[in-house]
Amino acid sequence: MSNTSSTKVSVFASRVYELTSMIPEGKVSTYGRLAAKLGLKKGAQAVGQALHYNPFAPIVPCHRVVRSDGSVGGFAFGSEQKIKILRKEGIEILNGKIDLNIYSFKQK
DNA sequence: CGTGTGACTCGGT
DNA sequence: GACCGAGCCACAC
Structure with a gap:
């Protein structure tokens, strides 16, 4: 998912997608955790946006990305769909x- | 370059 | 538990 030649999406977003795509099936991660991996311990919201714009x-x-409190959070196609897929x-x-x-899913 | 916004998070009420 | 406000960050205007 690395944008090598064209700059369709920001580097930040690319990293988010990369991390997200490595989440194994049957496991989930949180926005905050992904943000932390990017060095932005408080950029959870930015991560959420990247996924929202997710091309x-x-x-x-x-x-497979949910909120820190366990709520499914949001989903471009509706949280209902998100829950369905997760189940x-x-x-x-x-x-x-x-x-x-x-x-x-915690990975170091 | 200043503002507003959001698939966030935390702490207080 | 639900609601609210403040803090943080990337992005569109």
Whole structure:
């Protein structure tokens, strides 16, 4: 996903997609965690925007990124869809919330 | 270059 | 638990 020649998307966004695409199936990550990996411990919102503008919508598993409190957060195609997909991947969602203690994907 | 906005997060009420 | 306000960051105007 690295934009080598053209600058369709910002470098920041490219990194976000890269990190997002490496999330394994059945696991999830949070906006804040991705931001931290980019060196922006408080740029969770910026990460969220990058995913919102996500030109790789179906390619990048942006649905595996949720809020730090376990809420599914948002989704370009609607949070309902997001939940559906996550459940399909084997993630159990109770009350629109995900058990981060079980499904959170932490990589160093 | 200043402002507003949002798929965020945290702390207080 | 829900609502609110403040802080942070990238991006569009």
